[in-house]
Amino acid sequence: MPYLANTAEDQQAMLMAIGAGSLDELFAQVPAELRLQRSLNLPPALTELELTQHLGELSARTASTADKVCFLGAGSYDHFIPAVVDAIASRGEFYTSYTPYQPEASQGNLQAFFEYQTLITQLTGMDVSNASLYDGASAAAEAMLMTLTATKRYGRLIVARSVHPEYRQVLDTYLEHLGIELVTVGTPGGTLAPADLAAALNNETAGVLVQQPNFFGCLEEMAELAEVTHRAGALFVVAVDPISLGLLRRPGDYGADIVVAEGQSLGSPMSFGGPYLGIMACREEFVRRMPGRITGQTVDRHGRRCWVLTLQTREQHIRREKATSNICTNQGLFALRACIYLATLGPQGLREVAELSLRKAHYAADRLAAVDGLSLEFDRPYFKEFVVRAPRGLVEPLLERAYRDDGLLAGVPLGRWYPELADCFLVTVTEKRTRGEIDRLAESLSHIAALVR
Amino acid sequence: MRNTRSTQLLFELSKPGRRGVCFPAADVPTQPLERLLPKSALADAPPPLPELAEPEVVRHFTNLSTLNMSVDTHFYPLGSCTMKYNPKRNERLAALPGMAHVHPYQPDESLQGLLALLFGLQQYLAEIAGLDAVSLQPAAGAQGELTALLVAVAYFKDRGERRPHVLVPDSAHGTNPASAAMAGFESITVRSTPAGLVDLDDLRAKLDDQTAVFMITNPNTLGMFDAQIREIADLVHKAGGLIYLDGANMNAILGIARPGDFGADMMHFNPHKTFSGPHGGGGPGAGPIAVRAKLAPYLPVPVVVERDGHYALDYERPKSIGRVRSFFGNTGVLVRAYAYIRTHGPDGLRRIAENAVLNANYLLSQVKGLLPVPQGDRCMHEFVATAARLKQEKGATAMDLAKRLLDYGFHAPTVYFPLTVRESLMIEPTETESKETLDAFAAALAQILSEPAAALHDAPLTTPISRPDEVRAARQPVLRWQPEPVE
CATH class of the missing domain: 3.90.1150.10 (Aspartate Aminotransferase, domain 1)
Known part of the structure; x- marks a missing residue:
């Protein structure tokens, strides 16, 4: 038992001090008829060496970016993580601490959260940020719930069909039993037309959710959409790719009321979908409606600058069923990672990542569009992702063979979410992809397309 | 000696022109940005982030870390949070490429090792819970509560019932009533006795055919096992309701008693407590839930299934409540939980x-x-x-x-x-x-x-x-x- 310090003698001495005859007696509160009368049916214990071999074997049977070239994105991205991020985030003082209930014992975390909040406001152009939520999808759902109480309109919420389908599913789940109508506005050309949005808005609409760049990688006309939304008295909620903000206008500069984002790109590994980082920032006037932990600056009794969790009367441990959300903790370690990442990159570094991703994605799109049988689905400006149409029925064999024959994770098929795009797949290019890898992708798909047609 | 200069705010340490990382020059044709993107979409300048060289970043955060107490440095008896030792081996294993550097939309055939692990964990958690089916999706205990309550709504709806009430003891975590509210329930408080147990008379008075779920933390937040649990479960079941067990305190009964055996119909685990996931300064955790077979059809998608030795993600679950978050779940936390359970085995x-x-x-x-x-x-x-x-x-x-x-x-x-x-x-x-x-x-x-x-x-x-x-x-x-x- 590698993690237990109690020796047999310790146990005897402790039982004696307690006045108990045996370990079993300590469980007297649990009625005998409720006790498990056998051992749990689990595999036997492994030593560290055996465990390391076992997980090493499982890891070896799983493809990763260590041995495959990844053109998958759709909300989870293979961006480069500087060694600084792992080195600092693996300090036990950070990752084995907990929520700063005692600020005197947690100034390291609290200051890092305050810095994180500041960095997020700098990145998004918004007034305030919380100390993070679970992930981009649940942050988007929470933001839409916020618009209900902020506008006191409880009739309708609107979401563009070009928003990540899983974000829309989460929103759907969260709204299922609250009696709010969720209207999804179609995006046939790859983006949301301001006129289509205008037609869906009514005076009971609390909020509109748009993603920038959207799920297809295309850029939405944010300023126009914000204006249409505000004209109807609703709030404009924007889900952004934080990396894109190295280049693109900030949501605060085109009228966003609440900004959410998946923060995984900012220095966290893809980890098969989690843990990730839910970013949320908003305009000042909504801060008391925001869910999640918020760190504030104050002074201690000697007048020294310091940081605490604040505005806690929003939260479940104080307000219980009247809280703004049921969320308890933030994603502290991943907020820290984002903080280290942004501090290390700075404005120029972030710009370079965004620019490299953009340029390589455009190079890749040009190469793939030149492959016989493939074409780009949307004729809209795009950032680091784009939708490719394949000949009818060939998406699956194309992607399968590119993986099996050439070790390429070539794209995400879209038919699961968009029946009309059943012959399409989404390709993502980050700064990590080299020209050589992109050329290999084009050659591989060209070769396979010729074979399978 | 404390270094207070380096723990100034990042923004105070910033100086224009410094940077901590450089990226390679573009190896693809470079053309003016305006040709790739409309000018209206481009920012005039990158965001006003601080500018620091790498050593300053390292010294800043390293010094910040020393301002924390942590399990690695101090005894941390924070009740209800189970601040146990976080094994180093789990950190190294969760960082293996086939765990950490895996995209959530990779094809199933590329995921066989990881899916085997996650399938195994589903089974272990079901066994430890004494329940039948598991969803690994929820991102935290509170989200597990919400997920289970949504499963309950779907279950009752399927049976043509609408039960608007959730009963919660006054000693419960604040997340319980908050989760109930988010799932659209009215939350009704049940008193505790002076000894900290559920007041059965108060429960009887508030329990009726409007009750969907009774949420109970057992062992409770006083650290007492409520021995009335069987009687409570019988009462709630007789009224047609379900028992939800807040699994925050599972550390006390691992292998001793199982929630499913003492009447729970659904529960969440806190792998960051019970199964030693590091608390990370306030997350990430995870909140997998376990339920009885009759509730399994309503679990979120996807779940991991095994067919003839091949593992797959099953999305074809027509009665599912949908999703509560994107992608699979907090895999990194789940890998650590798996490693912890395998380290200990049943006796451990x-x-x-x-x-x-x-x-x-x-x-x-x-x-x-x-x-x-x-x-x-x-x-x-x-x-x-x-x-x-x-x-x-x-x-x-x-x-x-x-x-x-x-x-x-x-x-x-x-x-x-x-x-x-x-x-x-x-x-x-x-x-x-x-x-x-x-x-x-x-x-x-x-x-x-x-x-x-x-x-x-x-x-x-x-x-x-x-x-x-x-x-x-x-x-x-x-x-x-x-x-x-x-x-």
């Missing part, structure tokens, strides 16, 4: 519970002569002492004690929770602490209680800061750094 898990309960009872025996413990002489994994008398006699509060403990090199217990005990200190030592540590903690508490109250009001004296002005923080919120306005 039971010994964890035994030693957690032994340590708590031993510490209770050492503390009860110093501070009253209203619940009596025995507990499960944690206990709640009260400083109510101390406050009356000496004017020192639970918070004063908590602050002074920091000076003695111990993280404070949870204070002022549960709400049912005045001036409460909730103490959970966990199984990974030694008798010597527990003795030292009790000795420190004894020493502190002999100190004059005035000294306690001034505590802590040795920490980087002392008694921050929280009222000011809330009344004049400063939630971000901003540059000084230029004169």
Whole structure:
């Protein structure tokens, strides 16, 4: 038992001090008829060496970016993580601490959260940020719930069909039993037309959710959409790719009321979908409606600058069923990672990542569009992702063979979410992809397309 | 020696022109950005982030880290949070490429090792819970509660029933009623007895055909196992309701008793507590749920299934509630939970519970002569002492004690929770602490209680800061750094 310090003698001495005859007696509160009368049916214990071999074997049977070239994105991205991020985030003082209930014992975390909040406001152009939520999808759902109480309109919420389908599913789940109508506005050309949005808005609409760049990688006309939304008295909620903000206008500069984002790109590994980082920032006037932990600056009794969790009367441990959300903790370690990442990159570094991703994605799109049988689905400006149409029925064999024959994770098929795009797949290019890898992708798909047609 | 220069804010350390990382030049044709994107979409300048060189970043955060107490550095008996040791091997294993550098939309055939692990974990959790089916999706305990409640709504809807009420004991975590509200329920509070158990008369009075779910934490937040649980479950089941078990305190009963066996229909686990996932300064955790077979069709998608030795993600579940988050779940946390369960095996898990309960009872025996413990002489994994008398006699509060403990090199217990005990200190030592540590903690508490109250009001004296002005923080919120306005 590698993690237990109690020796047999310790146990005897402790039982004696307690006045108990045996370990079993300590469980007297649990009625005998409720006790498990056998051992749990689990595999036997492994030593560290055996465990390391076992997980090493499982890891070896799983493809990763260590041995495959990844053109998958759709909300989870293979961006480069500087060694600084792992080195600092693996300090036990950070990752084995907990929520700063005692600020005197947690100034390291609290200051890092305050810095994180500041960095997020700098990145998004918004007034305030919380100390993070679970992930981009649940942050988007929470933001839409916020618009209900902020506008006191409880009739309708609107979401563009070009928003990540899983974000829309989460929103759907969260709204299922609250009696709010969720209207999804179609995006046939790859983006949301301001006129289509205008037609869906009514005076009971609390909020509109748009993603920038959207799920297809295309850029939405944010300023126009914000204006249409505000004209109807609703709030404009924007889900952004934080990396894109190295280049693109900030949501605060085109009228966003609440900004959410998946923060995984900012220095966290893809980890098969989690843990990730839910970013949320908003305009000042909504801060008391925001869910999640918020760190504030104050002074201690000697007048020294310091940081605490604040505005806690929003939260479940104080307000219980009247809280703004049921969320308890933030994603502290991943907020820290984002903080280290942004501090290390700075404005120029972030710009370079965004620019490299953009340029390589455009190079890749040009190469793939030149492959016989493939074409780009949307004729809209795009950032680091784009939708490719394949000949009818060939998406699956194309992607399968590119993986099996050439070790390429070539794209995400879209038919699961968009029946009309059943012959399409989404390709993502980050700064990590080299020209050589992109050329290999084009050659591989060209070769396979010729074979399978 | 503390380095206070490096712990200035990042923004104060910034100087234009510095940078911590460079990226390669583009190896693809470069054309003017305006040709790739419309000018209206482009920012005039990158965001005004701070500018630092790599060594400054490292020194800044390294010095910040030293301002934290953590499990690696201190005894951290924060009740209800199960601050046990976080095994180093789990960190290394979760960082393996086939765990950490895997995209969530890779094809199933590329995921066989990881899916085998996740399938195994689903099965282990079902076995530990004594329930039938598991969803690994929820991102945290609170989200697990919400997910399970949504599963309950879907279940009742399918049966043509609408039950608008969720019953919650007054000693429950605040997340319980908050989750109920988010799932569209009205949450009704059930009183506890002075001994901290569910008041059965009050439960009977509030239980009817409008009750969907009774949420119970057992062992409860006082660290007591509510032996009435079978009777409670029978009452709720007879009324047509479901029992939800908040699994926050599973550490106490691993391999000893199983929620499914004592009447729970659904529950969540906190792998970051019970299965040693690091708390990360406040997350990430995970909140997998386990349910009875009749509730399984409603679990979120996807779940991992096994067909002839091949693992797959199953999305074809027409009765599913959908999703509560994107992608699969908090895989990194789940990998650590798997590693922890495999490290211990069935007997090891039971010994964890035994030693957690032994340590708590031993510490209770050492503390009860110093501070009253209203619940009596025995507990499960944690206990709640009260400083109510101390406050009356000496004017020192639970918070004063908590602050002074920091000076003695111990993280404070949870204070002022549960709400049912005045001036409460909730103490959970966990199984990974030694008798010597527990003795030292009790000795420190004894020493502190002999100190004059005035000294306690001034505590802590040795920490980087002392008694921050929280009222000011809330009344004049400063939630971000901003540059000084230029004169």
